[in-house]
Amino acid sequence: MSTPGLMMDVPLTTSHLLWRMRAVHPDARVSTVTDASGACRTTTFGAVAERVERLAAALADLGVGAGTRVGSFAWNTQEHLECYYAVMGMGAVLHTINLRLHEDTIAYTVEHARDEVILLDASLAERFLPVLARVRGVRHVVVIGALPDGVEVPDALDYDALLASAGPFTWPELDERSAASLCYTSGTTGHPKGVLYSHRSIVLHALAMAGTDAYGISGRDRVLSIVPMFHAMGWGLPFVCAVAGADLVMPASHLQPGPVSRVVDEQGVTWSCGVPTVWMDVLRHADETAQAGGPPVTLATLRTVISGGTQVPETLMRAYEERFGVDLVQGWGMTEIFPGATLSMDQGAADPERWSHRGAAGRVSPLYELRITGEDGTALPADGTEVGEVEVRGPAVAGAYFAPEVDTADRFHDGWLRTGDVGTLDRHGWLRITDRSKDAIKSGGEWISSVDLEAELMAHDAVREAAVVGRPDPRWSERPFAYVVADAPVTVDELRDFLAARVARWWVPDGYAFVEAIPRTSTGKFDKKVLRARL
């Protein structure tokens, strides 16, 4: 029996979350860190909601309408939060540009997304100008904040001036399946691929993560949003905090351990997140500060940190528990499935498998279904032993890429997304990743494409073949290591310089080995398993 119209057909859109900011939590605070001392400028959800409406009106005046792609190239700030709600709420699509990519790749994503307007953090203008010089289609650049001396952005519009002159705006009623935002995976092979998030998926993810056993954020929390807002919607925090009415502390570019520690202690941060390296650095900074007799890092108010993007070392989790009383919790996700698809929330001292559970990728979160499949694609038993590829489905999981030109059919299987991760699932929904995506290298929580590096290396005259694999690294989790078959004399330094001109600096491999030949699998592909085993 269908229920035509019996329950209200109210769509799940970010506009509802904006309504909560305005009508339920207008006094929740948004603080943006202004300098390395950890000082902040602070406003409220109510004021942000009012500015969001002005921004939407201003963008509409610039011709932004339903489906228009608007790029943001910005740190985590109050204004980036405003961009989120304005662009999505008006039915346009926010492309959160990953500023850590190489400028070639950034230009590729801006072109691929067909961004018409760019919302540009003034402090990043210099980095964006070379991109701007080579893309077509960008009609307007709106600069947020004051440009550094000597930096000019041609025909730029000023963000605050636009807001000041904007009129009122009437929010459209959107289809919950319409696109809200666009995020490119930094990819394991070839060009980045876009994931186009629907309003529905964003709201459902935020609701699931607002759960007691998920992020567990309440209206009394002060959340330091360290994860870049260009990574999988900032792990959903801009939305979860609107659901819960939690304060948001935005670090802008001040992501170094000193400022982060000071912000936590001075702003009374209770909840944070981020890749493990950030929290390793904070720990080391606390030690160094203590040794130098500086003001102690206490993290006294901090309760929970969700970490992920790569395996979180148990030593790190134990150190945070013992020294600071902080639950450093592991989570697992992907751009394609949002973060937190599994979370290893602490089950408490009563759990006999406590540290084993905390070392797992986590337990399946609401709205997600997981399974493990064998080589032949059949589902394996969830017995904690059988190892296979992790597949996931749910209403917040991508069912296709925003890349019709690329054949990605092999990433999907019978209605499930193939994650490329390999692991076990037990009968209580605990996922363990035993092997990460076969070829990709994950360094400091960011993917490095081994295939791209290989292609660049092989572009060097002296290189015949090159294979790049991840070498375990205590700090970055993995760093790229290159096996090179040379045709002519070449030095490691020459290869480094050659790559540095072609890829992001942090992609350049740390280690090199010259070999006679690259081992190959039966199907003729590089046998990276063998190469990794050599390290």
Added chain:
Amino acid sequence: MSTPGLMMDVPLTTSHLLWRMRAVHPDARVSTVTDASGACRTTTFGAVAERVERLAAALADLGVGAGTRVGSFAWNTQEHLECYYAVMGMGAVLHTINLRLHEDTIAYTVEHARDEVILLDASLAERFLPVLARVRGVRHVVVIGALPDGVEVPDALDYDALLASAGPFTWPELDERSAASLCYTSGTTGHPKGVLYSHRSIVLHALAMAGTDAYGISGRDRVLSIVPMFHAMGWGLPFVCAVAGADLVMPASHLQPGPVSRVVDEQGVTWSCGVPTVWMDVLRHADETAQAGGPPVTLATLRTVISGGTQVPETLMRAYEERFGVDLVQGWGMTEIFPGATLSMDQGAADPERWSHRGAAGRVSPLYELRITGEDGTALPADGTEVGEVEVRGPAVAGAYFAPEVDTADRFHDGWLRTGDVGTLDRHGWLRITDRSKDAIKSGGEWISSVDLEAELMAHDAVREAAVVGRPDPRWSERPFAYVVADAPVTVDELRDFLAARVARWWVPDGYAFVEAIPRTSTGKFDKKVLRARL
């Protein structure tokens, strides 16, 4: 820009929650109280999920298919939980029959719903037999448990026998907007009206209530589900507990304060709910037990109780906090909007308005939007002062009644549900009900229809006019009081006996006044405001 197929189109259905019970929380426990000592029989979510599948197969064998209405007439038990998931998951519709209604009304709802199969708690068979004798269309009665001696249900099927012989079942993929369940409001006027819940609304409500600042239930909770499962889906607890993996303790018919207290203490209950009278009784029982030198009622494990259905007295909330360290939290909802649309979760000692907030109906929960409208239907400012009718909208709010034969257009207004409640909303989303639905009487959390009582009274030969209003009552919140204009000599006892044969016993007014005339408003309606003021 639409996202055809870019995010997976996975529907929000109760089957996903059943998947969680089986694949994530198979060891969570379901305990059903078996006698007044508080003793329980206990099983697990995993075992329940297996039985749910058998029940679905058995019901399919009985001809239950998509849209078939299946009635349940049962206390809160493990088996009622199984009925929930089996009937809804197979695409049929569970009509949770309100066993507290008068048998005429019950028969009306069974007929109106067109129930084809009844799942009948054996302990309630005697109560159901008169209903069964007068309804057409019921093809099968499945009796859960052993019938009392001397009670016979013609052609009854045995629940456990059906399960034992059932084969496997393949769950269909359902449209999330398809009907899952049907609940009749006990109504303020005339016949009860059905609310047909969609899968989508049930899952969204459960997700919202699983939030940290909503029910706040975690996987470590043991939840005593006191609210009848025929009241607005048992306040969503059968679903929230599947989201969170919390244990469920089902009281069956053992709702008296002695068993409830013992169950809390012996089963380690951490979270419960229910109308205020239940918890007033527990408090009084604790006093009496202490005075009698019996084993003390400690409620040591209990942390949170959500109460509602009527205003929760502040003295009761303070008593639970001071004596037991329990947060007795007020919530507000309706059959049409689910419970918990607002919740006055404790904001902690730092909240200067703490007790004022706890005395409010609550703060707007995620997925709900509220507004206050004036007599002319315009929205009033949410300033905490302007009084108007409370209107609500959201994806878990009824947009129409399952009663096409009744004109209910006046209950909806411009896409919002008119709740009939009158109150204020402040700029932080706190709702205060200043005047409950103008005419209805709420006694012990149940609606009594004043209009029905008036109609019955006026059916007496000696009565010319009658108006019934609620008189404040410390125990029941309100009790009906009748003003009668008599044409001929009649006694209060005669009126009592006359009504007792026609309405549920607890509907019979406690107080009566014979008057010369009923005051009327300018439009000629009874002026109940004046009558209430006289009390």
